[in-house]
Amino acid sequence: MQTTAVNWSNQLTTQLSQQDAYTDDETPYATFYSDTMSDSSLSGDQLTTIADLLADEYTKPLLEEISREPMTIPELTTQLDASRTTVYRRIQTLSELDLVESQIRPEPGGTDAKAYAATLSEITITLESGSFEAEVTHTDTDAVDRLNQLWSDL
Amino acid sequence: MVLESTLYGYRIVALIAGVFAAGSAAVGLYIGYLALRSYYRHEDPSMRYLSIGLILITSVTYSLSFVGSVLIQLRLISLPKQDVLWILTHFIQFTGLICIMYALYRRD
Numbered sequence: 001m002q003t004t005a006v007n008w009s010n011q012l013t014t015q016l017s018q019q020d021a022y023t024d025d026e027t028p029y030a031t032f033y034s035d036t037m038s039d040s041s042l043s044g045d046q047l048t049t050i051a052d053l054l055a056d057e058y059t060k061p062l063l064e065e066i067s068r069e070p071m072t073i074p075e076l077t078t079q080l081d082a083s084r085t086t087v088y089r090r091i092q093t094l095s096e097l098d099l100v101e102s103q104i105r106p107e108p109g110g111t112d113a114k115a116y117a118a119t120l121s122e123i124t125i126t127l128e129s130g131s132f133e134a135e136v137t138h139t140d141t142d143a144v145d146r147l148n149q150l151w152s153d154l
Numbered sequence: 155m156v157l158e159s160t161l162y163g164y165r166i167v168a169l170i171a172g173v174f175a176a177g178s179a180a181v182g183l184y185i186g187y188l189a190l191r192s193y194y195r196h197e198d199p200s201m202r203y204l205s206i207g208l209i210l211i212t213s214v215t216y217s218l219s220f221v222g223s224v225l226i227q228l229r230l231i232s233l234p235k236q237d238v239l240w241i242l243t244h245f246i247q248f249t250g251l252i253c254i255m256y257a258l259y260r261r262d
Contacts, residue, residue, distance in 0.1 A: 106198050147185075148192040151201060154258070 046097060047134040050123065053097075058082050059090045063099070063118050070103050070115035091116055098138070103145075104152045112152075168227055175220040182212020203257035210250030215243050 053059040058080055065071055065079055076087045094100040099120040105113045122137035157167040186209035193201035222239040225231045231239070 106196075144188050144191045144195060147188050148196050148198065148201065151189075151192070151204065152198070 047125070047132060049093070050097060050099075050134070050136075053090075053093065056090070058086055059094070062087065062090050063094070063120065066100060066116050067118040067120070070105065070117035072105070072113045072115050076116075099136070103149075106152070164227060168223060172220055172223060175216045175223070179213045179216035179220065182216065183209060186213060198261075200257040200261045203253045203260070207250045207253030207257060210253060211247050212250075215247045215250070218243050218246065 054063075061080055062076060065076065071079065073084060073087050073091065076082075076091075077084050080087065091100060095102070099118065100116045101119050103115045103117055105115045107113050119138045120136060121139040124135045124137070126133045157165075157170070159166050161169060186205050189201055189205035189208055192198070193205060218239065222231075222236065222243070226236060
């Protein structure tokens with residue numbers, strides 16, 4: 001049995017639709033999630049991408065860093081000892097998968113910095129009836145963050 | 155007219171107005187509190203003025219007019235004093251709006 005992320009991710013080609021990914025009796029989690037969490041099912045392709053991302057030498061530490069506090073690309077570049085392009089590409093892919101979000105951080109100098117925060121909280125992967133199924137739990141922003149976003153967009 | 159009738163000696167219309175005034179005061183205070191928490195979380199100084207402004211134009215003024223209407227209902231204040239309260243309410247509302255305008259303009 002192959003257990004590494006890269007190996008099994010290559011096997012995942014089945015497309016999963018939002019609807020048939022889970023039936024009610026297979027999602028006991030739903031009742032345990034607090035209302036600050038939101039769930040979304042992943043398509044097979046997205047799951048493969050995420051598995052590849054987590055196997056990547058930069059993406060995993062990157063996600064770990066920005067799950068603690070939002071960080072800008074220059075900060076991440078220093079922290080991960082990676083090139084700016086490397087960090088930017090990882091952030092871009094993560095953004096497309098809705099695993100990170102950008103926040104505007106006001107700077108005293110005048111130019112606002114764009115900081116990135118992880119919205120990923122949990123990935124559940126199950127193998128059943130010949131196909132892998134995955135569900136992502138996102139940490140959700142609360143009213144305070146939304147008010148701040150609203151205010152900074154004015 | 156049902157609005158003009160009384161309930162336990164209070165005019166229905168005043169009671170309804172009082173309920174909405176209290177509701178506005180509570181909701182205004184809550185939004186102001188969210189803005190204040192946003193200020194502490196994101197440290198955007200303009201957020202503090204937005205918070206103060208919101209609390210002033212909603213919570214403080216509604217509370218003041220609510221207290222005022224109760225005092226009038228109970229006949230505890232005279233009409234000239236009611237005028238003072240009226241001016242004070244509008245002054246606080248004005249101050250709150252100035253706070254919000256200042257918050258908008260002091261942003262970087």
